[in-house]
Amino acid sequence: MDVRSEQKARIAEIVSVDPEIMHGTPCFTGTRVPVQTLLDYIEEGDTLDHFLNDFPVVNRDQAVQFLELAKDRLIECVS
Numbered sequence: 001m002d003v004r005s006e007q008k009a010r011i012a013e014i015v016s017v018d019p020e021i022m023h024g025t026p027c028f029t030g031t032r033v034p035v036q037t038l039l040d041y042i043e044e045g046d047t048l049d050h051f052l053n054d055f056p057v058v059n060r061d062q063a064v065q066f067l068e069l070a071k072d073r074l075i076e077c078v079s
Contacts, residue, residue, distance in 0.1 A: 010065075010069070011069065012029065013029060013062075013065075014028065014029060014062055014065045014066050014069060015027065015028065015029060015035055015066065016028075016029040016030075022034060028057075028058045028062050028063070028066070029062070030057075031055075031057045031058055032057075033055045033057060033058050035066055037051070037055070038051050038058075038063055038066065038067075039070075041054075048060075048063060048064075048067075051063065
């Protein structure tokens with residue numbers, strides 16, 4: 001498996017896009033919770049714990065991995 005395939009597999013464990021679920025909005029895999037919702041919570045100054053309490057179908061590992069992936073991609077973009 002090459003690096004791109006590994007990265008795609010990692011992303012698929014965290015985020016899924018399915019036209020049958022929330023009209024194709026990127027959601028945490030296995031849920032109907034859009035990843036944008038976590039970003040909205042953070043933007044409003046809420047904690048990760050508050051988000052996880054409000055959306056218990058998202059597990060902490062998924063949320064943290066999503067944030068790490070987003071951070072890594074942002075750093076790649078500005079480097």
